[in-house]
Amino acid sequence: MQVWLDFPCTERDTSGAPRIRQRFAQPTRLLIAHHLAEVSTVLAAVETAAHAGQWCVGYVAYEAAAAFDPVLQTHEAHAAGSLPLAWFAVFDEATDWPNQSASSTTPATYKTNVWQDQTSPATFAEHFAEIKAAIARGDTYQINYTTRLKSTFAGDALAYFQALHRGQPNGYSLFIDTPDWQICSVSPELFFDWDGYTLTTQPMKGTAARGNDATSDATQAARLRQSSKEQAENLMIVDLLRNDLGRIAQTGSVQVPQLFELQALPTVWQMTSTITAHTRPNTSLVDIFRALFPCGSVTGAPKVKAMELIRTLESSPRGAYCGALGVVRPHANGKGKGIQATFNVGIRTVVIRQGDAECGIGSGITWDADCTAEQREFRAKQRFLGRAAQPFALLETLKLENGTIWLLSEHLQRLQHSAAHFAYVFDLAQVETTLTDVIERHPQGAWRVRLLLEANGQSHAEAFALEPNPASIRVQLAHTAIESDHEFLRHKTTQREVYAPFQPTTPAYFDTLLWNERGELTEFTKGNLVLEINGKAYTPPVSSGLLPGCLRQQLLQQGKLQERVLYQDDLRRAEKVWFINSVRGWLAVQTSLEGA
Template identity: 50%
Template structure:
């Protein structure tokens, strides 16, 4: 596997007017590899990598979280399960072509190493330590473990890039393991004098509608808990940078900046300084490593708690991963990420760490949900899927075609799927081939931008249809996730609730808050207090085209429908574009 980097250059590094310039390169055979296996070797490896870059080479590598003791013996960790520092040295950087394809799609299955009960117990221990004044923030993490069942590391990295675009992405192959990082967090960017750190702390899920999305962004920016977490890390970074900075040069030019990622909003702040003359890369690491955003504060006490709570080493996750590039005349430029959203592969076994910063105001349920939102990127990348629309073709004419195409285009934009130039012709050919009767058309768009449409004869549906209530809630990680907000071929979370009795037409779902959401095959409406209501998107459901038509035509309005409201419902309806509005009857549990 070739080493590759795809880093967003910070505005200060990219130059005026080029805030989103990218450093996108691949590398062939390494000239040499520098590795440290003991703490006393780490500084020598960093010095050698820096000297090679100043001499004109490119160096790409990482420092494990467990290398912390190389810089301060008080920073305790578990023993490392690989080299503490590793850098490959290359003569040149090569172009990375956009049209390179990785081959067979990757498939992985994941399991959590942490139960909810164990998570709650750890949270209680953290809160007790905070109350005792041991520390005021700790970053608590646990690994997801998976198995690569199909495809290659290259295919998995390509899927991760689609799932978590932008940021500071890199893949490295040490021979013993492959590191696949799509981190959105900049650790530091340093040109030998000016240094910029951009800690990330503060998270909120994305909204189901543009208005809700904006509201969640504003709530994140103003939330006292999230701002407190961010300020704690900023203060820690200011203090760390002061150890290598010229007097009075440490500044915080930007606080509480929100960044939109596919499944979450993240909050960052900028801390910058001018380093003292003679500062070396190893000095920068000695001052900053590990980044305060993945330890907590004070750092020494927080890292002691991390070793107590987390039974295994973190590895490259929460360490540093980056590139040293030559900058002419004996100079070099270093850019490192904080390797969150990062996988390690050994053979077919994969590990991905997930975590969050815990303060006195953190609540176990909210933090657990945050972990689910953060893991959405790896869920998306772990199974190939197509974007999906189900349309009605009746006597050669499409029903609600513009609405379906708009929804498909919105999904393609969200998942970064290319829009197919041949789509309209594909649909025209299908309509011409089926000039009479009612047809259910399944339209799919895959990750390469290929569209495929199939038509199936559709018999009329006799109403009223029978609905059943789900036996359990749809978990928030699905109800508030992108595979509910957008229609795709990833439907296992729906299929788990599909009715087994052929007399039952569909299952009515509800979320963990006890709010009715939708069916597994369409939306629902209820006649309550004399008016038809359909659940709002914020409850966690697909914005169905049939639902949209019913709202537009005034047949229904949005309203939250809770489980305790069910006995008062006067009538039910099932709604989708294919079947239209169907009278329904809901069987309530006895």
């Protein structure tokens, strides 16, 4: 058994470290609740152990809600296949979580298959209408509706957690590995932090997908920041939590120091607010859960009616998802009781059991919500799973000719940008040493160099003889659209599944020309597109959904290309069509495209 924990430290923490990054093994005991009557007993034992100097790490499942208030409805606590209602491992000591480095061994392998949503679009629309009807009746004013995604899992669960963690590196991350099940939680949302005196909670409501480039990303953030609908959704939960905190707070101590702040996550923008309070003397950990659990951001408001409707609409237990996962540890604080309890809201959480993986995705639905927009939000929140579907390396394909690599600085800049995006270790000197070795082994002739950068910073390169360019090439037009906001279109990696459905159907075609859901031309699967129209050279913008090629970037900087949204009509009237990349240069495309 092992547990890995990476939580931000709070302002009241005196350790001086920005984060608590600990690894645990060999617990002295396990505190487990299988029945509602046992949940409070487990939490009381957790608090006692922390006062005695031990670390307690674990979770409380969403279905434990009735243990704190019998009127809170959930699915049956003992549903088949469910995990315990509460589970904590108690440790005498913690060890540091080692950082990744280039000296690390090659990461273990794992794989998830395509995640299947257990709620069909038709059922989603039906449930959405039922929620809107409930709001119209005055039963509720916000419901956090969730669905389940399921997949199969094979391989090393820790390696999978580390990949998820790289995609959400600044949140409240916890990995629990037991012989029977594993939990990989990379939640960005704080449920509560408590030092025995000051209690802080930070609900997260309001979401927008990240943009494809800096301009569209800033636009998305501005829209979220200015959205009265998203602000209202956030404020509803702030008010709910203020009331919840009031049940255990000293009179007049509940404050909202931050309202409607934006948090930039790798795949979405999230709106958060911060609420604080000073707890009354003799408040216990059980008292805090009784007042706050489940977090209002995953129920809706008012909480009792919201959970009642959720129980009716959702077909399965939530489990650790939408529960609380965290740590209770000894902590010296003059005003407090000598412990620090920090729990996340169990979103962005995958549970693995006997080769099956499950992840919940949810969204707050209010009267102003639109069904199509909510479904888009669900898809945006799922993207963190696609990023970690299986291990991948960053990739640069370079042209080495007579000892010189063409466009080397552009390739290295792009590689560094992608490493920062995916939180991969990037050591420029180590990468340059790898390339120098390839150059010394291939001083003459033309070569195609394949440079790989692993997550731990290790780089590898190999060279292949480069065949002469053909005089022209035949390509086909894709028969279906490609999703323009797919993350792996904008970064060159070994994760090529997004391109797999668009491979040429016969060897007669050199490549396939892609177009997106808006009908915009984007790129080839192995190069960028250039159309010559009225004597001027145009290439699609990154916002259409494509890889910013190094040759393309140089030509744009030199003023030899202009960005412009292009359509199939432009393809038909173009005087010339070109395939370009930094290995082949310019290849003339025969203009009679199959499917055009």
